[in-house]
Amino acid sequence: MTTVALRWVHRNLFAKPFDTALSLVVIPMLAWAVYAFAHWALIEAHWQVVGGSFKVLMTGIYPAGQLWRAWFSVATLCAMFGAGLGLSLRPGRAALTAVASVAILIAAALAAAIDVHSGMLTAACAALGIAAWIGTQRSAVDQRIVLSGLLAGVVAVFVVLSPPGFEVWGGLLLSVVLTIAVSILTLPFGILLALGRQSRITSLRVISTAYIETMRSVPLILVVYWIWIIVPLLAPDTSVPGLLRGMAGFALFFAAYVAEYVRSGLQAVPKGQIEAAKSLAMSSWTLNVDIVLPQALRVVVPSLVGQILDIFNGATLVFIIGLTDFLRAGQMILADPQNSGRTYEIYVFLFAVYLAIGGAITYASRRLEAHLARGSR
Amino acid sequence: MNAIQIPTAATSRDVIVSIGRLNKSFGAFHVLKDVDLDVGRGEVVVIIGASGSGKSTLIRCVNGLEMYQSGRLTVDGFNMPTEADRAIGGEKELARIRKGVGMVFQQFNLFPHMSAIDNVAIAPIRVRGRKPDEARASALRLLDRVGLHDHAHKLPAQLSGGQQQRVAIARSLAMEPHIMLFDEPTSALDPEMVGEVLDVMRELAREGMTMMIVTHEMGFAREVADRVVYIDHGRILEIGTPTEIFDRPTHERTKTFLSRVLRH
Numbered sequence: 001m002t003t004v005a006l007r008w009v010h011r012n013l014f015a016k017p018f019d020t021a022l023s024l025v026v027i028p029m030l031a032w033a034v035y036a037f038a039h040w041a042l043i044e045a046h047w048q049v050v051g052g053s054f055k056v057l058m059t060g061i062y063p064a065g066q067l068w069r070a071w072f073s074v075a076t077l078c079a080m081f082g083a084g085l086g087l088s089l090r091p092g093r094a095a096l097t098a099v100a101s102v103a104i105l106i107a108a109a110l111a112a113a114i115d116v117h118s119g120m121l122t123a124a125c126a127a128l129g130i131a132a133w134i135g136t137q138r139s140a141v142d143q144r145i146v147l148s149g150l151l152a153g154v155v156a157v158f159v160v161l162s163p164p165g166f167e168v169w170g171g172l173l174l175s176v177v178l179t180i181a182v183s184i185l186t187l188p189f190g191i192l193l194a195l196g197r198q199s200r201i202t203s204l205r206v207i208s209t210a211y212i213e214t215m216r217s218v219p220l221i222l223v224v225y226w227i228w229i230i231v232p233l234l235a236p237d238t239s240v241p242g243l244l245r246g247m248a249g250f251a252l253f254f255a256a257y258v259a260e261y262v263r264s265g266l267q268a269v270p271k272g273q274i275e276a277a278k279s280l281a282m283s284s285w286t287l288n289v290d291i292v293l294p295q296a297l298r299v300v301v302p303s304l305v306g307q308i309l310d311i312f313n314g315a316t317l318v319f320i321i322g323l324t325d326f327l328r329a330g331q332m333i334l335a336d337p338q339n340s341g342r343t344y345e346i347y348v349f350l351f352a353v354y355l356a357i358g359g360a361i362t363y364a365s366r367r368l369e370a371h372l373a374r375g376s377r
Numbered sequence: 378m379n380a381i382q383i384p385t386a387a388t389s390r391d392v393i394v395s396i397g398r399l400n401k402s403f404g405a406f407h408v409l410k411d412v413d414l415d416v417g418r419g420e421v422v423v424i425i426g427a428s429g430s431g432k433s434t435l436i437r438c439v440n441g442l443e444m445y446q447s448g449r450l451t452v453d454g455f456n457m458p459t460e461a462d463r464a465i466g467g468e469k470e471l472a473r474i475r476k477g478v479g480m481v482f483q484q485f486n487l488f489p490h491m492s493a494i495d496n497v498a499i500a501p502i503r504v505r506g507r508k509p510d511e512a513r514a515s516a517l518r519l520l521d522r523v524g525l526h527d528h529a530h531k532l533p534a535q536l537s538g539g540q541q542q543r544v545a546i547a548r549s550l551a552m553e554p555h556i557m558l559f560d561e562p563t564s565a566l567d568p569e570m571v572g573e574v575l576d577v578m579r580e581l582a583r584e585g586m587t588m589m590i591v592t593h594e595m596g597f598a599r600e601v602a603d604r605v606v607y608i609d610h611g612r613i614l615e616i617g618t619p620t621e622i623f624d625r626p627t628h629e630r631t632k633t634f635l636s637r638v639l640r641h
Contacts, residue, residue: 270486276480278442279480
């Protein structure tokens with residue numbers, strides 16, 4: 001065992017003089033950084049601030065008596081994420097499942113240390129997700145059923161969350177729900193734009209191209225803010241909640257990017273496919289829906305999943321229209337003079353959560369890419 | 378010198394494809410020059426010629442995959458719209474013509490995301506409005522006919538080239554076409570798979586299917602063709618029975634071409 005380790009160290013860290021020099025510089029620096037962080041995290045940091053403000057971080061000012069709605073959403077989303085992974089990916093190695101289970105246990109233990117009640121519920125939701133993942137791995141379900149199931153889940157989350165009013169949505173819940181809603185909304189809009197850009201009808205083509213290029217040349221924050229101020233102008237008598245206006249801004253902005261991804265996918269479909277469909281007298285609708293889009297979307301699914309990450313990270317910008325997303329919730333806690341010395345604890349926690357969610361999305365995107373590449377030989 | 382022999386065989390019969398003084402260019406490149414050709418119902422016409430001579434372009438005009446600029450082209454009683462017509466519409470005629478014309482491509486062009494049976498059933502379901510169950514039942518019968526009953530649920534990537542091309546033939550037949558176009562159907566195949574595809578085509582010819590075939594398989598052409606058309610630089614130089622073309626070609630160019638392809 002030790003000889004194996006020594007050989008690995010020799011081959012990977014000290015193979016050549018330059019490697020040796022680099023390792024001698026980098027390894028102590030890393031070790032120092034890890035030590036310093038661990039020392040701070042385990043001994044100096046006061047994590048109670050995270051526990052004390054956990055509810056605000058996760059849900060903003062969502063009424064405490066209505067929190068079951070938030071838990072329902074978390075459970076639904078975990079189950080959907082698990083089922084999505086299980087159905088779209090090939091069965092993973094057992095080791096992976098073990099790692100995930102251990103991660104849940106650690107998360108549950110940490111959460112329980114902060115607050116027993118929410119810790120147990122978190123663990124239960126995560127376990128539900130993993131159960132859905134494992135449970136669906138070997139089942140073959142029609143894609144249409146899967147998609148409508150996922151859609152129904154999202155709608156259920158919205159319906160259950162909305163009674164207390166959109167104004168009270170906040171924290172991580174807001175970031176996640178906004179990301180999911182926007183990801184779904186951008187898809188049909190982006191596909192239509194991509195098809196419009198390739199249309200034989202000149203006016204459609206010009207409008208689509210102009211839209212895509214305009215959106216791609218302005219910053220997200222501008223579009224979001226612009227939609228936020230323009231909606232009351234267009235509909236003066238109705239008050240559209242800020243959250244919906246924010247979602248609309250995000251969806252309008254990211255649809256342009258989806259359109260470009262889809263366009264690259266459309267171009268990847270061989271010309272012979274279109275000729276074959278035409279020779280069978282298919283209408284342009286059938287040709288697109290049954291022949292071209294399934295092949296084009298297959299190519300761009302990894303990019304689209306990667307874009308979910310962009311949306312999630314971009315969701316931090318909704319503070320500009322007065323919404324309290326996850327990052328903003330953290331800042332609000334720090335605005336309380338009581339917590340003024342806890343900046344690092346809060347930001348490390350935010351960093352860890354963003355990293356965990358971003359990592360999960362990246363992982364799903366990678367696995368999907370590998371899976372789809374295998375399917376197409 | 379009489380450049381074009383007016384075919385007598387077809388005129389006496391029911392004509393399904395009628396081409397008159399057809400011209401087609403890709404930009405400045407004049408591909409088809411004053412082509413005249415009538416194909417009778419039930420007839421098998423094989424088109425031969427050097428690569429780039431315009432033989433594929435000719436049959437691709439018959440189902441509107443290529444647009445022509447001038448001349449006359451009627452298929453199954455419908456007038457094929459010209460390029461100018463199609464700029465302002467003409468989709469309806471095109472769709473009507475394509476419903477009756479099947480096409481088999483050199484590269485098979487099966488839909489890679491569908492199983493063999495779905496490849497065959499999709500057009501009858503979406504274009505003819507057949508019920509999915511019925512369409513799949515007839516798809517299975519067609520696959521059986523081309524010897525692929527046991528491969529019905531495989532994806533194209535899981536099939537050999539010869540099997541893919543036979544699925545492609547079944548896919549075209551599912552639309553119950555009145556005429557089948559074959560664009561070098563065996564050129565992309567490994568030699569050992571050419572036979573299985575030609576067998577299916579032979580069977581079709583025997584059943585009386587009207588076929589226009591572009592091929593380099595001269596032995597096959599001689600065997601199944603009612604008439605052979607030799608195209609050279611976009612012009613039809615000779616039309617005749619296989620015996621006339623292969624054994625007594627009148628044109629010097631035809632002789633040169635045949636001596637080159639028949640040597641091996």
